[in-house]
Amino acid sequence: MPMSHPFVADVAPIIVSTGPAKPVKLGDTVSHEEMGKELAAGSVRFHLWDWSKSDLSHVTLNPVPTGRPWLVLPDGTQLLYDAGDTLRLATGKVTKHAGFELKDEMRFVGMRSSSSGKFVAATIHERTEVKQVQVDPPLFGSKHWYAVRSIDLAEGKILGEFPAEGGTACFAADGQSFAYASRDHVITRRETGSGKLLNEYLPALSLHGCVGIETSADGRFIAAGHYHGEISIWELATGKLVLHHAFLRADGERDIFFQPKVMQFSPDGELLAIASGSRLKVMDTKTGAILKEHYHETTPAFVHLRWGPNSPKDNRWMTLVTYASPAEFSRSGKFPPQPTADILPRVFEWDWRAADPMARTKLEHREAF
Secondary structure, eight states: OOOOOOEEOSSSSEEEEEOOSSOOBTTOEEEHHHHTTTOOTTEEEEEEEETTTOSBOEEEEEEOOSSOEEEEOTTSSEEEETTSEEEETTTOOEEEOSSOOOOTTOEEEEEEEOTTSSEEEEEEEEEEEEEEEOSSSOEEEEEEEEEEEEEETTTTEEEEEEEEOSSOEEEOTTSSEEEEEOTTSOEEEEETTTOOEEEEESSOOOTTOEEEEEEOTTSSEEEEEETTSEEEEEETTTOOEEEEEEOBOTTSSBOTTOOOOEEEEOTTSSEEEEEETTEEEEEETTTOOEEEEEEOTTOOOEEEEEEOTTHHHHSOEEEEEEOOEEEEEOOSOOSSOOEEEEEOOOEEEEETTTSOOEEEEETTEEEEO
16 A cells, blocks of 8 residues: 655645654555554545654544645645545534536646635546547557636635646735636736736747746736746736746756756745756746755655745745655566555755755754754
8 A cells, every 4th residue: 555645735844644653754665464453444544754853754544535635735734635625634524615626537636725725726627538649550659638717615616727738826925816828828817816917928838838936925926837947936916927948957958857847936935946856946037147056865855945935035945845656566467567665755845045955853953864
């Protein structure tokens, strides 16, 4: 029984994942056999970590809601499932919400909530169209069709649904607007309540489009990461292009494999922190200057980053969270080898101006990374 995808709250210092019967520490290695022990049918066991207090999890046993868990709401108290159920982790209470109904061939491929947790932007894979090229031998290609749906979670109401491309969307800091990539790869912003078109940020993104969107907390900027190692930043309100930047390797060549999927602006908007796999960059928002880079071959992928509580004063500290990763493999001789254990997520703190990230193993103790 492998671990489910760990979920990280956008505001609270909370990580949620499945796990074994007993509390475990962030970064521990847990076998798949332990994951399923003492787990009754019809129930699901979650581990909650509040990394601001401890690296040891709190274990909850809950009923299984309908569907698949997609995100933990920003305050870290509830999991949202793709059928519209929310599971309150402390009590096990399941609440059903309308607005998540899909036709049989459709499925959700991404969800993002506003910072208040009131609104959800859900990206839908509508269908796949297979095309045949009339050559000998024949060639086949496929086109995927997407849409983005805005939902008032509290009211259980669909606010709007629009053609989109890919699986990423983002709310502005105040939750009153959201942005996504259109089918023409144009980053588009709409009013959350009415669906009114507010901005189309030009130029459009390159082939294969958008991998990440982020807005600044002060409401000044919006950034979009390109599939092939580029980033664009605009003024959120006016649509004016501030920066288009192509990432470079150490040898000066284009780094087309650096995908800006995980991003966050510093509280004052002057810097943008970016994670692509196990690689980190801190960039000047207006000039594109790369102020700091960090890379380590053995680091699991960073799936979440945020600036620390002291950052408004000095833009120095940030917190990084890694994915869970397979740790041990079967020795049966089969290929590919099957993982039999997982390394739990890890939390790092990074004073990017002075040092490399440090693993946070206890509240009062930090281990060199």
